[in-house]
Structures are given as C-alpha cells and as structure tokens.
Amino acid sequence: SQELEQSPQSLIVQEGKNLTINCTSSKTLYGLYWYKQKYGEGLIFLMMLQKGGEEKSHEKITAKLDEKKQQSSLHITASQPSHAGIYLCGADQIQGAQKLVFGQGTRLTINP
Amino acid sequence: NAGVMQNPRHLVRRRGQEARLRCSPMKGHSHVYWYRQLPEEGLKFMVYLQKENIIDESGMPKERFSAEFPKEGPSILRIQQVVRGDSAAYFCASSPFGQIPWDNEQFFGPGTRLTVL
Numbered sequence: 760s761q762e763l764e765q766s767p768q769s770l771i772v773q774e775g776k777n778l779t780i781n782c783t784s785s786k787t788l789y790g791l792y793w794y795k796q797k798y799g800e801g802l803i804f805l806m807m808l809q810k811g812g813e814e815k816s817h818e819k820i821t822a823k824l825d826e827k828k829q830q831s832s833l834h835i836t837a838s839q840p841s842h843a844g845i846y847l848c849g850a851d852q853i854q855g856a857q858k859l860v861f862g863q864g865t866r867l868t869i870n871p
Numbered sequence: 872n873a874g875v876m877q878n879p880r881h882l883v884r885r886r887g888q889e890a891r892l893r894c895s896p897m898k899g900h901s902h903v904y905w906y907r908q909l910p911e912e913g914l915k916f917m918v919y920l921q922k923e924n925i926i927d928e929s930g931m932p933k934e935r936f937s938a939e940f941p942k943e944g945p946s947i948l949r950i951q952q953v954v955r956g957d958s959a960a961y962f963c964a965s966s967p968f969g970q971i972p973w974d975n976e977q978f979f980g981p982g983t984r985l986t987v988l
Binding site for chain 1: 902913916930962966981
C-alpha cells in the first residue's frame with residue numbers, strides 16, 4: 760500500500776477557481792514537503808511543514824499540516840494557468856532518516 | 872547561485888550498456904540524494920550520500936546500481952548492463968545539513984531521463 764496517498768490524482772478547474780489537494784500519511788510525519796513538477800522538469804520546492812497545526816502561505820498557495828490526522832492540504836486561491844502542473848507531497852516518516860517518501864502526485868489542469 | 876545541476880538531461884542506452892548520471896549539488900551543500908521516477912509511478916528514494924560516504928542505500932537495487940560522491944567532483948549514479956526496466960527519470964537532490972526536518976529542504980535538479988532501447 761502507498762505510504763503517502765494524494766487526492767485527487769487529477770484535477771481540472773476553471774481559471775479563477777479555488778482548489779484543494781490532500782496528502783494523507785499512514786505513518787507519523789516528521790516533516791511534510793510540497794513540490795511542484797512540470798512535465799520534463801525537476802521539482803520546485805514550495806513549502807515545508809513541520810509542526811502540527813502549522814500553516815504556511817506563499818502568494819496564492821497555502822499549505823496546512825494536521826498532525827493528528829497525519830494529513831496535509833494544499834490550497835490554491837484564484838487559480839491561474841501558471842499553477843498547472845503536478846503537485847507532489849513528500850514526507851520524512853522516519854525521524855532523521857534523510858529520505859523522503861513521495862505521494863503519487865496530483866495533476867492539475869487550469870482551463871482558461 | 873546555480874541550483875542542482877544534472878547531466879546529461881537525456882541519455883539513451885542500448886540494453887547491456889552502462890549509464891553514468893552526474894549530479895553537482897548546490898554550492899555549499901554536502902548531502903546528495905538520488906531518486907527514481909518510473910513511468911506512471913511516484914518518486915522513490917534510492918540512496919543518500921555525503922562526501923566519500925554512502926549513508927543510506929536502502930532504496931538501491933541490489934545489483935547493477937552503484938553511487939558515489941567523491942571528495943572532488945560530482946556525485947555519480949552508475950547503472951551497469953542496463954535493461955529496459957531501468958528507463959526512468961533520475962533526480963538528484965542536495966541539502967546543506969542533512970538534518971531533516973530542521974530547516975533542511977532538499978533542492979532538486981532537473982533530472983536525467985534515461986531511455987533504454
């Protein structure tokens with residue numbers, strides 16, 4: 760079974776609409792990372808969450824970590840074409856292990 | 872300040888040949904990680920290295936794969952006698968301190984896309 764489950768797997772939204780992507784862990788999270796990947800390119804670091812209840816924002820993207828539920832959500836407000844891509848959550852599930860476990864990714868398409 | 876550099880960006884090999892993938896970490900970073908992204912699958916950890924040391928190779932296939940991070944020069948991921956199943960995108964990441972999650976993001980390179988014919 761997948762240790763990190765992302766939902767939905769794909770998402771198509773109208774430009775200007777809000778959207779949420781979820782990432783659920785089967786194990787305790789010691790750190791949760793969100794990355795964005797465009798096809799054929801590397802991963803762009805978005806945010807890292809560490810503490811339960813932590814929330815971070817950058818421009819129109821907000822990420823939250825619910826440590827009790829072992830879940831994180833990524834919320835995009837007023838989506839734009841530049842937000843299109845694959846969003847990956849990665850997590851450190853073993854404290855100090857230095858290796859990230861990743862979800863399958865969520866493919867986001869923004870329709871004009 | 873250049874980011875993580877990987878070369879080549881695309882590599883084509885025939886079955887049985889060797890593939891050598893290079894990764895130069897960000898300036899000041901002494902920790903390197905290799906991940907593999909198979910078609911239609913997620914990113915999987917392969918190996919974590921510091922200069923001249925392999926710290927964790929729990930994600931490396933037992934045969935044909937090896938990695939090094941010498942005192943001078945880039946980190947190398949080497950795949951001997953490649954097979955079609957090795958076709959994937961290989962990503963390298965680097966970090967400054969190696970103490971996740973204490974202010975130690977992993978920054979990723981653009982990846983090397985290996986195609987085995």
